[in-house]
Amino acid sequence: MRHRLAVLLTIGAVLSGSIVASAQAPDLSGNWIRGARIAFGPWDFTEAGQRKFESYDFKKDDPAYGCIGASWTRVWLNPNVLVRITQAAGQVRLQYEWMDIDRRIPVIDSTAANPKRSAIIPKMPALGHSAAWYDGDTLVIDTVDVAPGYVSTMEEWAGMPQSRRMHTVERLHRSGDVLTIETTHVDPTYYRKPLVVTIEYRKTDWELMEYGCTPEDAAVVAPR
Amino acid sequence: MQLSSRHADLEAALNLKTVAVALAFVAVAAAEAVSAHHSVPVNFDQSRTVTIEGVLTEIAWRNPHARFRMNVTGQDGSTVEWLVEMGATNTMKRAGFPMERFKIGDHITIIGNPGRRDRSVLLRETVLADGTRMNPEMRPNPGGGAN
Numbered sequence: 001m002r003h004r005l006a007v008l009l010t011i012g013a014v015l016s017g018s019i020v021a022s023a024q025a026p027d028l029s030g031n032w033i034r035g036a037r038i039a040f041g042p043w044d045f046t047e048a049g050q051r052k053f054e055s056y057d058f059k060k061d062d063p064a065y066g067c068i069g070a071s072w073t074r075v076w077l078n079p080n081v082l083v084r085i086t087q088a089a090g091q092v093r094l095q096y097e098w099m100d101i102d103r104r105i106p107v108i109d110s111t112a113a114n115p116k117r118s119a120i121i122p123k124m125p126a127l128g129h130s131a132a133w134y135d136g137d138t139l140v141i142d143t144v145d146v147a148p149g150y151v152s153t154m155e156e157w158a159g160m161p162q163s164r165r166m167h168t169v170e171r172l173h174r175s176g177d178v179l180t181i182e183t184t185h186v187d188p189t190y191y192r193k194p195l196v197v198t199i200e201y202r203k204t205d206w207e208l209m210e211y212g213c214t215p216e217d218a219a220v221v222a223p224r
Numbered sequence: 225m226q227l228s229s230r231h232a233d234l235e236a237a238l239n240l241k242t243v244a245v246a247l248a249f250v251a252v253a254a255a256e257a258v259s260a261h262h263s264v265p266v267n268f269d270q271s272r273t274v275t276i277e278g279v280l281t282e283i284a285w286r287n288p289h290a291r292f293r294m295n296v297t298g299q300d301g302s303t304v305e306w307l308v309e310m311g312a313t314n315t316m317k318r319a320g321f322p323m324e325r326f327k328i329g330d331h332i333t334i335i336g337n338p339g340r341r342d343r344s345v346l347l348r349e350t351v352l353a354d355g356t357r358m359n360p361e362m363r364p365n366p367g368g369g370a371n
Contacts, residue, residue, distance in 0.1 A: 058263070058266045058267065058340075059341070062263075064288065067288075080311060080312065080314075080315040080318075081312065081314065081315070097314065098288075099288075153263060153266070154263035154265075154266065155263055155265045155266065156265075158263055158266045206318060209314045209317070211287045211288070211312070211314065212286075212287055213287050213288055214286075217284065217286040217287075217288075217289070218288055218289075220284075220289075220291060220307070221267070221307070221309070221339075221341065221344070222307060222339075222341045222342070222343075222344055223293065223304075223305040223306055223307040223342070223343045223344060224293075224305055
């Protein structure tokens with residue numbers, strides 16, 4: 001009887017997705033917060049990319065004024081807010097406190113011809129459709145079909161553009177309490193060669209909080 | 225890095241009006257944003273500090289940015305509104321920032337980085353009427369990241 005109960009509990013745990021997809025999958029689960037290390041590799045704009053970058057107007061072009069994430073790199077760049085990662089059978093879930101972005105990505109066979117991808121996150125067309133797989137100790141997230149906009153709206157990278165042709169590959173690797181996200185951006189419309197952005201996160205015991213952004217508040221950036 | 229002439233434009237956009245407050249411009253450490261939904265270095269001049277004092281007319285504990293509106297009276301007697309931006313309310317809660325200490329009608333002083341829009345400032349420190357000084361970075365980030 002006790003043995004039967006244990007078997008049922010095990011089956012239940014698998015069905016509820018509480019067991020990691022693969023025995024080889026690295027354990028990335030838990031709550032993370034951005035660390036200090038950010039590195040943008042060298043970039044080489046096409047003429048169109050340079051024009052788009054030059055025309056960026058921080059006073060009106062930042063999608064965050066509408067509570068919208070401009071790109072996955074922009075989402076990862078935000079400081080002081082958490083990301084919770086949950087790994088389950090066939091899926092990895094990343095819950096970003098910033099803008100309450102809930103990212104559920106199917107874990108696929110990376111050799112599949114037409115892999116299943118995530119649905120567009122409501123109101124976040126620039127974040128595209130993603131599929132994930134494990135490459136040894138690294139979680140790989142491949143994203144296509146993004147709406148045009150900006151890779152970054154922050155710091156000296158504000159206004160770096162992305163077109164519909166943007167293809168991003170995020171590689172998440174954990175070393176102890178440090179999670180490194182290395183994102184390669186390939187967008188031949190605006191860049192002559194891939195742009196690689198590396199952002200470091202650290203484990204935290206803080207809990208995720210609701211963000212509750214509204215465009216009415218996000219757009220308040222000047223006195224009346 | 226292909227930094228462009230746009231950044232000169234950003235500097236040109238910085239046009240602070242002098243009000244009846246102490247405008248103290250000092251170098252500050254290049255600390256990163258209290259928080260950001262729109263980029264702090266893009267929207268605020270972190271190389272300068274401005275001090276304003278006035279009366280609180282709005283308190284909004286919101287994400288992505290908490291904010292105050294203040295009425296600030298100039299030397300000529302005219303009153304203008306300033307917008308005081310802070311980090312995300314979530315961040316300020318984690319920092320243990322005592323939000324309950326602020327009430328509409330309070331006379332307070334704000335020390336912060338001037339915005340690149342007129343009459344806006346990013347809060348770095350506030351001084352209540354009783355002299356209590358508080359800042360939104362009261363608790364260190366366990367991740368070691370910038371505040």
